[in-house]
Amino acid sequence: MHFASEPYERHVHENGQQRDVRRVTLIPGDGVGPEVVRSARRIIEAAGVPIEWEEAEAGAEVFRRGDTSGVPRETQESIERTRVVLKGPLETPVGYGEKSANVTLRKLFETYANVRPCRELPGVPTRYAGEGIDLVVVRENMEDLYAGIEHLQTPDVAQCLKIITRRGSEKVIRYAFELARREGRRRVTAATKANIMKLTEGLFKRVHEELAAEYREVEADHLIIDNAAHQLVKDPSQFDIIVTTNLNGDIISDLASGLVGGLGFASSGNYGDDVAIFEAVHGSAPKYASKDVINPTALILSSVLMLRHIGEFEAADRIEDAVLVTLEEGQAVTQDLARLSGDVEAATSTTGYTEAVISNLGRHPAGGSVRSSAGIPEAVVPRRTMTSAGSAREASGDRKLVGADVFLETDVAVDELGPELERLSGDSLRVAMISSRGTRVYPPSGLRAEDIGWYQCRFVAPGTNGDGGSAVSDREVLELLGRVSERHRVTQVEMLQSFNGEPGYTRAQGE
Numbered sequence: 001m002h003f004a005s006e007p008y009e010r011h012v013h014e015n016g017q018q019r020d021v022r023r024v025t026l027i028p029g030d031g032v033g034p035e036v037v038r039s040a041r042r043i044i045e046a047a048g049v050p051i052e053w054e055e056a057e058a059g060a061e062v063f064r065r066g067d068t069s070g071v072p073r074e075t076q077e078s079i080e081r082t083r084v085v086l087k088g089p090l091e092t093p094v095g096y097g098e099k100s101a102n103v104t105l106r107k108l109f110e111t112y113a114n115v116r117p118c119r120e121l122p123g124v125p126t127r128y129a130g131e132g133i134d135l136v137v138v139r140e141n142m143e144d145l146y147a148g149i150e151h152l153q154t155p156d157v158a159q160c161l162k163i164i165t166r167r168g169s170e171k172v173i174r175y176a177f178e179l180a181r182r183e184g185r186r187r188v189t190a191a192t193k194a195n196i197m198k199l200t201e202g203l204f205k206r207v208h209e210e211l212a213a214e215y216r217e218v219e220a221d222h223l224i225i226d227n228a229a230h231q232l233v234k235d236p237s238q239f240d241i242i243v244t245t246n247l248n249g250d251i252i253s254d255l256a257s258g259l260v261g262g263l264g265f266a267s268s269g270n271y272g273d274d275v276a277i278f279e280a281v282h283g284s285a286p287k288y289a290s291k292d293v294i295n296p297t298a299l300i301l302s303s304v305l306m307l308r309h310i311g312e313f314e315a316a317d318r319i320e321d322a323v324l325v326t327l328e329e330g331q332a333v334t335q336d337l338a339r340l341s342g343d344v345e346a347a348t349s350t351t352g353y354t355e356a357v358i359s360n361l362g363r364h365p366a367g368g369s370v371r372s373s374a375g376i377p378e379a380v381v382p383r384r385t386m387t388s389a390g391s392a393r394e395a396s397g398d399r400k401l402v403g404a405d406v407f408l409e410t411d412v413a414v415d416e417l418g419p420e421l422e423r424l425s426g427d428s429l430r431v432a433m434i435s436s437r438g439t440r441v442y443p444p445s446g447l448r449a450e451d452i453g454w455y456q457c458r459f460v461a462p463g464t465n466g467d468g469g470s471a472v473s474d475r476e477v478l479e480l481l482g483r484v485s486e487r488h489r490v491t492q493v494e495m496l497q498s499f500n501g502e503p504g505y506t507r508a509q510g511e
Helices: 033-046 060-064 073-082 101-108 166-183 200-212 225-234 246-259 297-309 313-329 335-341 350-359 389-395 414-424 474-485
Strands: 008-012 018-027 051-055 084-087 113-119 134-140 150-154 157-160 187-192 219-224 241-244 267-271 276-280 399-409 430-436 439-442 454-460 489-499
Touching (some): 018 073, 033 051, 033 297, 033 313, 033 350, 073 084, 073 101, 084 297, 101 276, 113 246, 113 297, 134 246, 150 489, 166 187, 187 200, 187 225, 187 246, 225 241, 225 246, 241 246, 276 297, 297 313, 399 474, 414 430, 414 439, 414 454, 414 474, 454 489, 474 489
Parallel strands (some): 018 084, 134 241, 187 219, 187 241
Antiparallel strands (some): 008 018, 113 134, 267 276, 399 489, 430 439
8 A cells, every 4th residue: 555755744934934734534424423523623723733634535425426335435435544643433334234344444554552541530529530541442453253253054054264473473462562661560460261262362472472571671461352341341451451362451441441430531543553443432322413412522632643743742741631631620521420410401512522621721730741651753663573474484384284164054963964974975084073052962972952954063073082193185075065065055164274383273172
């Protein structure tokens, strides 16, 4: 992808002085998006930041015009020029139709690190007030189930592939450690489900452990993701930075925002090597659209992250302090905050809140400024340290094809299917097991599984017990598929490999 050489322009002001003007792509978004974007833009302009906005489209209206990406080419070209985006929430159809335009934007520009600060704010009543919550969730942004690779295996069986790569894990985990180093944070906690998903989430955990050796001044630990959620509710102040996979990060960052007042205060930045996209965590909330009641704090604080990213540190501090003063003094209380305090009649409008923040520019909160999260002017991951795909393949050492998992749709009962597949397996392969949704049903294991007419049938080389001791050829697997497909509908095939004598696949329950 080609990027413009420099996203700045030089303007001459009335006093004759020249100043660089930064171009930024502005996407108003859907629902309440235009209102919160308008609020953030007014405050940035009141703070005197020299930005030239390139307004662009994405989301619902683009979908309605028939563009299934939700992100038109004109918007992509603007981002290629500016490399920085401030955007409102985008609407995405649920359960059908097009992919999320939010996810499309992140993937188009490889913004691999989703950074979501979570900190106690003055004047916001919560169960944890006074405990000093100040943590950051760093969420991997490109992989996992959010890769969106789904298939209907049968009319009644759907599958989503969970993709975790060493390179993707290394980039986001190194980002988390570099963020800790720059902000003087003491600990980076990896949160995974490696106890169950030993190969995918396990890879993420192993990369975290490997990289920790390069950042000895930062404590590194690991929690199972469900325990991390438990600990966040029990004692959130114990955390500094949590780095995690995509789906886990999406869930626990929303949980974390609930600890400090809700999504109305949840800011985020999506950081890549070349592009950064800043947005509120909350959705488009169409039922509140055009009512002038939405809390714009989340997007205002996201714009603060943006200003720090482009090097406008003084303006970022002024705006953040103005927000803190407004909250601390309770001068303008938006609808969600009024509900928290139990005085709905005291609610002010989005416009009124924005004007209050503008009036407080230049003031400092009595409780002191809160540490800025993700205040980094450039992408923090040193590219030279990245593991290349080639070197990772070399490190795999002894690698063998030892069999195949063949997924079948069939009405044949498993006690008949097993012996039949044994006859079809030939001389070079044998049936190691058949499973239904991960539970072995053949040979009988004593475990019961619902018959859904879809089976994982594992064929391996004779003598193979998961140690990679025997090997088969691609041709032998293809010949097996030919024989099996004459009798049953094959829906998927996964080649089974071993690496340095260790199986590159997991066993079924009861296997």
